[in-house]
Each structure stands twice: as C-alpha cells, then as structure tokens.
Amino acid sequence: MLTGKQKRFLRAEAHHLTPIFQVGKGGVNENMTTQISEALEVRELIKVSILQNNEDDKHEVAEALARGSKAELVQLIGHTVVLYKESKENKKIVLPK
Template identity: 85%
Template structure:
C-alpha cells in the first residue's frame, strides 16, 4: 500500500511518460493484464489510456487493471491510468520512506 507522499512522488515521475497500452471497446482481458504485468516488471511505472469507445466505467477499468496486474493504482486522471509495481529484478525507482 502506497502512502500519499509516495503517490505524489510517483505521479511526478509519471508526468512525462506516454501511455503504452490502450483499453478500448473490448475492455480489460487476461492477455492485456499479462502484458501489463510484464511491462511493469521492466518499467515499474506505466500509463494506460482508456479510449472513448470503452464501454466500461473508467473507475472499474482502472481497478481491474490494477488488480489483474497485481499493481498499485497511483492515479486516474481523465482517461489515463497510472500503475506502479516494484520490479523484482530491475528496480529503478526508489520511493520516499513512509513516515509515521
């Protein structure tokens, strides 16, 4: 679970990223979540764009992507979803420490 400070840090890191996946009319499926998991292992932080023709609610899509990819939902802004998952082998992002 990410703290508010960590989410702010990740939002700033994700600002310059371009979406590398798109969710369209077909919605979220197993193949897509598998590819997102693989991309997160390499990149740790990605953006996913929800297209206008997607028939599902954007909040449901964001939750399904996060759950399917076993990732943290950092942000849903407009139709763009930001996901984070710490990489096992290729750790690049160092999160700020959680303060108590």
C-alpha cells in the first residue's frame, strides 16, 4: 500500500509519460492485464488511457486494471489511469519513506 507522500511522488514522475495502453470498447480482458503486468515489470510506472467508446465506469476499469496486473492504482485523472508496480529485476524508482 502506498502512502500519500509516495503517491504524490509517483504522480510527479508520471506527469511526463504518455499512455502506452488503451482500454476501448472491449473493456479489460486477461490478455491486456498480462501485457500491462509485463510492461510494469520493465517500466514500473505506466499510464493507461480509457477511450471514449468504453461503456464501463472509469473507476471500475481502473480497479480492474490494478487488480488484474497486481499493481497499485496511483491516480485516475480524467480518462487516464496511472499504475505502479515495483519491478523485481529492473528496479529504477526509489520511493520516499
């Protein structure tokens, strides 16, 4: 579980990132969460964009993405989700205490 200070730090780190995944009409599926998990292992911090044609509630989509990829939901702003998961081999981000 992330503290408020850690989430604030991660939001600042994610500000310059561009979304590398999009959730569209099909919603969240197992294949997508697997790919997001693999991307998180390499990058630790990613953005996911929720497209306008997605009928699901954006809060439910964000929770499903975090749950499926076993990541922490850092932020949901507009239609953009920021996810963080500590990498086992490629640790780059050092969280504040």
